Amino acid sequence: MNETNQTNICKDIEILLDLSPTCFVRIPRPNFTDCDKALSIYRLILVNCYIEKLFYPIAAILVIIGTILNLFSLYCFLKMNKRNSQNVYLSVLSLTDTINLQVNFTIPLLRKIDKIDDMFDDSYILCRAVGFLTEFFLIFPTWIVVLLTLERLICILLPLKCYSLYTHKRAKISIFILALTVICLCLYRFFDLKGIDQVNVFSIAACDDK
Template structure:
């Protein structure tokens, strides 16, 4: 007996071919509106968002590369931009392109699915845990600034990123053995079906439901929410302290101190915004995963199938949105980032040179992508 495809990643259960569904306990319930809903979600909404996100992530990566290279959060955001781009490419190839009615693509789709299906799990899990690492990085810089010089080093950041990639890839390895190509039902058409591994109920319940839920959702989401609350509380307290010092005339080096504190605040708000978007989007995917798990464990609850399929489409949109929106967040919270984007896209050389000098003279310390240098950490985030 097959246990269907998990609906909490970029791929949803309606992507499985009829050869897979024939042996699945989650029989698709006929809904004349579902094809239209899928087309709207996958092509009308997700495709433009994914294309925008790919270009935005590439532009963000280029801008981040031009920032100070010793900054740890800068490196983490570059890694995030790369992974988000890979997720968006998979989203287009696995979902959107299926519904544009391109016969040549449909002929090779089965091979693309077999290759990219496990990669989506790897990319999404790595994306989530790098977001956690970025939040921890910012938490140390803001809440424990005196420890940041020792803990938040560039070398350690690269090592932890490598560990995350290796661990998430290893955890996702079983996904490479969940589907296989077949031509059993047609002499001219190749499809894909679940392997014996997926037919094993112990594997499905233990790995695909419980372990995946804990590693992908439970632990990282709780960590992100707890750290985010702590960061917001620290920002609020720092703002009150700064206002009190200004009103009492006790703030020395007013311009420099204000710029450093404002820069630190912008860095933190950027990370907080990225985390909030990540949590909201993953909560919807987590809900879909829970509904799917309930269907697997209690097979008489067929009425949940329609809700799950509809929510899976919404979840796919939110996953695409999560990987595409960071460029907008950076522009919204970082004056330096906005300026760098304008400078890159502007053909006016005079504006590029003079404008950059003006910006650097006003906010030399502002770099939204990092925990800043050790000296700036102490002066700008010590509360």
């Protein structure tokens, strides 16, 4: 009876492999004795395969929509007649979010193409530079929001001093200091493989330690 069940399980796995051969490239077929344990694993692989087929096109569409909307926001902020410190922060935020989409989404999507992925694997400087930019644009926009929130808080607490404390020039200085600080924090990516972007949905391998 057990042998019959094992045979049926192995047949189920063969059906899975035959129905979706592209999902099981380079995955060996299990031995007869391994079928019982392998069936659930192969089912998970198949589910992951179909999720990937949906995920990457949806991610690409969201990147395109996000890029267009961010650039439109940037255009609107730059064209405003009354430009204050808040507009400066929002303009920089729109720009950095646009770059963030390209660095953290477009590049990983392109690296699913073998030739492009090989370029990163073969170029030590390119791979490390992208790692640096990835981490920078994950951190920098977040702290732009913090600066903007802090400004709004002070304007609520000290409304009479708000316009004197937060000028167009001071906003630019704050952003410049923030950018330098984040750059210094992210420089380690040129010397260390590990960073906050290594755990991501795209499963991009870290740079080779050459």
